[in-house]
Each structure stands twice: as structure tokens, then as C-alpha cells.
Amino acid sequence: MQNSRAINLGLSARLLILTAIFILLAEAFIYIPSIARYRKVYLLDHMEKAHLAVLSLEAAPDKMVNDELRDLLLTHAEAYGIVLVEGHKRMLVLSKDMPPKTDLNINMADQGWIPMVMDAFETLFQKENRILRIKGPSPRNADVSIEVILDEAPLRMEMADYSRRILNLSLVISLITGVLVYISLHGLLVRPIRKLARNMAEFRENPEDEKTIIVPSDRCDEIGQTEAELHAMQGELRKLLRQKDRLASIGSAVAKINHDLRNSLSKAMLMSDQIAGSTDEKVQKLAPQLCQTVDQAIDLCAQTMDYVANSTPRLDKELFYLHDLVDEVIAHVADLHDETTRVENHVDDLAEAEGDMTQLRRVLVNLVRNALQMGATHVELKNQHNSIDVIDNGPGLPNKAKTNLFKPFAGSARRGGTGLGLVIARDIMHAHGGDLTLQQTSAQGTTFRLVLPQPKEI
Numbered sequence: 001m002q003n004s005r006a007i008n009l010g011l012s013a014r015l016l017i018l019t020a021i022f023i024l025l026a027e028a029f030i031y032i033p034s035i036a037r038y039r040k041v042y043l044l045d046h047m048e049k050a051h052l053a054v055l056s057l058e059a060a061p062d063k064m065v066n067d068e069l070r071d072l073l074l075t076h077a078e079a080y081g082i083v084l085v086e087g088h089k090r091m092l093v094l095s096k097d098m099p100p101k102t103d104l105n106i107n108m109a110d111q112g113w114i115p116m117v118m119d120a121f122e123t124l125f126q127k128e129n130r131i132l133r134i135k136g137p138s139p140r141n142a143d144v145s146i147e148v149i150l151d152e153a154p155l156r157m158e159m160a161d162y163s164r165r166i167l168n169l170s171l172v173i174s175l176i177t178g179v180l181v182y183i184s185l186h187g188l189l190v191r192p193i194r195k196l197a198r199n200m201a202e203f204r205e206n207p208e209d210e211k212t213i214i215v216p217s218d219r220c221d222e223i224g225q226t227e228a229e230l231h232a233m234q235g236e237l238r239k240l241l242r243q244k245d246r247l248a249s250i251g252s253a254v255a256k257i258n259h260d261l262r263n264s265l266s267k268a269m270l271m272s273d274q275i276a277g278s279t280d281e282k283v284q285k286l287a288p289q290l291c292q293t294v295d296q297a298i299d300l301c302a303q304t305m306d307y308v309a310n311s312t313p314r315l316d317k318e319l320f321y322l323h324d325l326v327d328e329v330i331a332h333v334a335d336l337h338d339e340t341t342r343v344e345n346h347v348d349d350l351a352e353a354e355g356d357m358t359q360l361r362r363v364l365v366n367l368v369r370n371a372l373q374m375g376a377t378h379v380e381l382k383n384q385h386n387s388i389d390v391i392d393n394g395p396g397l398p399n400k401a402k403t404n405l406f407k408p409f410a411g412s413a414r415r416g417g418t419g420l421g422l423v424i425a426r427d428i429m430h431a432h433g434g435d436l437t438l439q440q441t442s443a444q445g446t447t448f449r450l451v452l453p454q455p456k457e458i
Helices: 002-006 011-059 067-076 113-124 153-204 224-278 279-307 322-334 359-372 397-405 418-430
Strands: 080-087 089-095 106-109 131-137 147-152 319-323 342-346 353-354 379-384 387-392 437-443 443-452
Touching: 002 279, 011 080, 011 089, 011 113, 011 131, 067 147, 067 443, 080 418, 106 437, 113 153, 147 437, 153 224, 153 279, 224 418, 322 342, 322 353, 322 379, 353 359, 359 379, 359 387, 359 418, 359 443, 418 437
Parallel strands: 106 131, 342 379
Antiparallel strands: 080 089, 080 147, 131 147, 319 353, 379 387, 387 443, 437 443
16 A cells, blocks of 8 residues: 555646657657658658769760769769669669669659658668669759669668657657646646645644635636635535534533423423313313413424434334325324314325335324314325325415425424424435425415335345
């Protein structure tokens, strides 16, 4: 692990290496046609020298030269022999006594770029000296054709020397450009990124310290925008952390208050039961209201404790029939409906689901109880694929309740409610991988939908 970390290159080093590689690639694309061009120019230059040698011969008396001058002209042209072609007439102008046998014929008039490139690399990587016969129009007179016999070895040596010069120049350019790019990018990009990373690490270690919040620079580019966004995000996160700490303190206080309050309400419930048995008509008239008020207070304490204590419900999942679950729900709310109200189970007998039956029953009981308490006389539960619809004929939800439907302490549709029931119900559905949504609400009734995950196939 330590060795792998040791060989990891930083961003600056990678940029330097990539810059050098890209420059070398660019130089390679330039070098390939240039080496072919160099070979062509070399051959044309020797054809021109050969033509000059021919012109020197024509200036001699009777166009005759001695062996010494002939050898001097051939040495100057770096050729074994020179042939002059005018029209259909072909003349051996200059030649050594026994010119060597040619290994390769090159026609300069018929060469395209691709054959030139291929021939250039063939020459460059040739290990043995070949005898070349070069023919084509003279560079000095297009009406005259020249044939020159010469060695390939000097050409290969000059091409190799040219390649070395190009390579050295490319390396120097790559090094200089890479260093300049490295210095520029290090100041413009790498150093600011390191500053951002260092700030994020410091903020992670101590987010409550005001000094760990980054101070944006005056840059107007992407780095400046990133610094500004990070500054805003850190500020918002610090506010959320402060709020979380305050909510935690409030939650602890509420838990203590709730415990004492429930004990007091339990005593009040016992007293209300005794008062309900009084023979006084006035007491009998007020006793139900007292019992209802105490029940609401106890329910408020229970819901508040559930919301504060259980942010993520614990689930004991099992496979069950939805129809049986709905039957249990109807039994739980039996005390809330009479002959004038009815709750009906229209869920398919064989419809299955996988989840925590206790928690899901709690959700459905909450929805059905809310519907009956809001004045519904008919509540129907039916399934569609992997969902259950709870449909009632109540008066519908008021606008305030619709706007704050799943907000704690703000989304209650009835007087004295907390709105925690629906919040807790949706949390339970989310824990199952499903959802709780309001499908529609109007004066004709309201429909809530519980979306359940598909049961796993065995």
C-alpha cells in the first residue's frame, strides 16, 4: 500500500508528462512527412548536381574529358554514372569503368506522398547499402531527363542525422513547453484545488469552527465560482448543524416533559373514568368531553415521542396477505364507527406483500381513523398491483392541510391535531422502500395511496 501511494503522481506531474507526450505526438506527425520530404530533396539535389556535371562536360572541347576530370565530376555529383535522356535519345554521359549493378529504381516523376513516406522509412531502417538508380526530369530543365546511379548509405546517414536533430529539438521544445505549462497550471489550477481540498478537510474535522469556512477569492472563473459555492454550502451546513443541536436539546427536553405529562394524564384518565360514573346530569354531560380531551393529550404525547425517538422505524419484515392486514385494521377502528358508518375491505384475497405488518397496520389505522374523525361515513380499502388505496367520502382536506400535508405540527386537518400521524406514516412507508401519497381530495372525498415494494420471488 505504501509503495502504491509513493508512485502516485500529483496533478502537476501528470500535466507535465501529458504535455510532453502531446508535443512529441505533434512532432511525430510533423516528422513523418518531413523525413519523406528530406529524402526527396536529397535525391533532387543529386540530380541537379548530375545535370551540372553534364553541363561541365558539354563546355569541354569536343565534349571529351580525361579520366581525372571525369572522376572529379562524378565525385562532386556523388554518383557512379549519369545518363542524359533528350526525347527518345538516351546517352551515357559520365560513368566509371565498371558501374555497379543497381538494386532499386526510383522514378521521381511518379512518386506520391504515401509511397514517399514508405520509401523514406524503408531507407531509414535499411541495414545494407543499396545502389539506387534515380531518374526523372532535371530540376534545371524539365525537358531533359536525368538518370543517376548512386549509393543509398550517405542518404541513410543524413536522414538518421536529420532525425536525431528533430528528436533533440522536440525534446527541448517539450521540456520548455511542459515546464511553462506546469508553472502556469500549478498557479492557476493545482494550487487553488489543493487549497479547496485542504479547506474541506479542515471543515470536516471541525465544522463548527468559524475559521474553517473558506474565504472566496476575487477570481471570476470556475475556481472562483467553486469557492463561492463551497462558502455558501459551508455556511448553510453550519446553520443546519446548529439547528440540529438545538432540536436535539429540545427533543431531550420534550422526552422528559412527555414522561411527566403522560403520568399526569394517566391519573387524569382514571379520575375522568370515576367522574363518568357520577349520577349528576351536568357531570355526565361534561365527562365525555373531558375523556376526549385527555385522550387527545395522551395521543399527542405518544406521537411526539415517536417522532422524536424513531427517525428510522425498525422493520421486522415478513410475507403476508394484504386482505388479512386490512381485516385487522378494520377491527382496530371498530370503536369509531357504528350503524351509520362503514369500513369495507375490497382487497384481493390472494394479494401478497412483504413488510412489517405491525408498522403497516399502524399506517392504515391512522388513515382510516383520520377519515372517520373528519366526518366520513364510508371508507373503502382496495388494492391495485402493489398499492392500497384508502378512499373515503368525507368533506376533503382544507387548503392549509394540503399545503402542509407532511410537515410536522403544521399539516393537521382537524382541530387539536399535530400532523405527526401522516409524517410518521410516510416515514414508515419510506423505510419499506415505498411511499404514501395524496391522490385526490375534494368535497366528495379523499384518497390516499400506500405504495408497497414488490415481494421477492422465492
